[in-house]
Amino acid sequence: MPAASKPPAAKAGPAKPRRRNARAPAARPYHHGDLRRVLIDAALQLVGEGGPEAVSVREAARRAGVSPGAPFRHFPSRDALMNAVAEEAQRRFRAEIEAALSAAPAGDPLGRFRCLGLAYLRWAMKNPTHFEIISSRRFFDHDRASGVSQDNAELIDLTERMLAEAFAQGQLRVGDLKRVQIAGRALIYGFARMNIDGHFPRWGVTGADAGRTAEDVLDLFIEGIAKVPGKSA
């Protein structure tokens, strides 16, 4: 579904007299203005309230004040709506990560890796349902062509470069970068997932501990791969 047919200002079509401001609320008569946007926002809200499964096209339509069939003029299926929601969430996630990284020391790649991990975990703990929607597949027909995959691939590349730099600077005591990378991701993703999937209570981690524990666990991993022996027990 290539939807790339909206050049910003060119294409002088047939004369449209009563076009007015096109931005005023105007009491929403019949044509809605920006139903697509409103539907995405409603769905984001539903995700926040009850998780990905709680999103229904009909409820989103209800909240947008339109009939049940209206959303299908903008999204070919529920999955497509979910996809748009995931892209929005992924955008926010990425923005937060990059903001955190821009405030991190430039000369210390391992420190930057830690910073990235922390930002990742903090966002995931604060937005568990949104994190879930960008993490679990089954909301994506084609893994390709999706902006989510795009953003994600760039984050992966970023991590890879950081670790490579850390190794080049002699910060690591292990050489198999790919292994370190996947282990690091598994650790961080697993921690975030444990939170989402409700595992912490049975591991003795309370809600208040979670943030501190996240930091501790990340540091344990970094100490495990870093060259300096660090403090012992």
Next chain:
Amino acid sequence: MPAASKPPAAKAGPAKPRRRNARAPAARPYHHGDLRRVLIDAALQLVGEGGPEAVSVREAARRAGVSPGAPFRHFPSRDALMNAVAEEAQRRFRAEIEAALSAAPAGDPLGRFRCLGLAYLRWAMKNPTHFEIISSRRFFDHDRASGVSQDNAELIDLTERMLAEAFAQGQLRVGDLKRVQIAGRALIYGFARMNIDGHFPRWGVTGADAGRTAEDVLDLFIEGIAKVPGKSA
């Protein structure tokens, strides 16, 4: 719902003349014999085919050859059916783990930890949909009172004791056991989850690699917490 009212052989009720063998298939006329069991098996199959979301009470009823309302005589809700399915899967999971552990060296707790991690990962990779159902909550009304939680808690205890023993024997270079434990679980769970959630392709791990990578990642973690420096890069 306390369902503890079936003493094996006592309770001589009112005389029941035509009770016969009560075990022969007998061409299933109207009363089904063991619909509960058949429904669980059908649901397990559905989980295997399309994941937890693919389970519908009606489809399970269809496969069992009964009407849509019949399952509700055995399970009060879809969630209750899912719960029973999860308990079955958890039983199998635990059995496999324990079988692997019984073949592991007794004197080497860290080695046993490795063995447990491997068995965990192997089962999760071979049974991704069943693993998902026992890992994600939202199939459990009450985390308590469930056999799943029971089995799970025992596995957690087991791990805890192993690591404590490893520390007591001087195998670990870190002393905060709880931290090690949670990090280890996050790593292993995260790896299994990455598989389920379809992350491996974008991390350059192919299906054939996955088993070997699991082992590598686990070893990397163990090297990170073990006392012996081991081989460097």
Next chain:
DNA sequence: ACCTGAACACCGTTCAAGT
């Protein structure tokens, strides 16, 4: 005691008809 089958309130999705 267990099962049927119709019923209800929900979904996702389609499509003629309206504006």
Next chain:
DNA sequence: ACCTGAACACCGTTCAAGT
């Protein structure tokens, strides 16, 4: 061009009625 509203095939769940 966008939206309505009825329709269809699905759900989960309930309940009288059957065996």
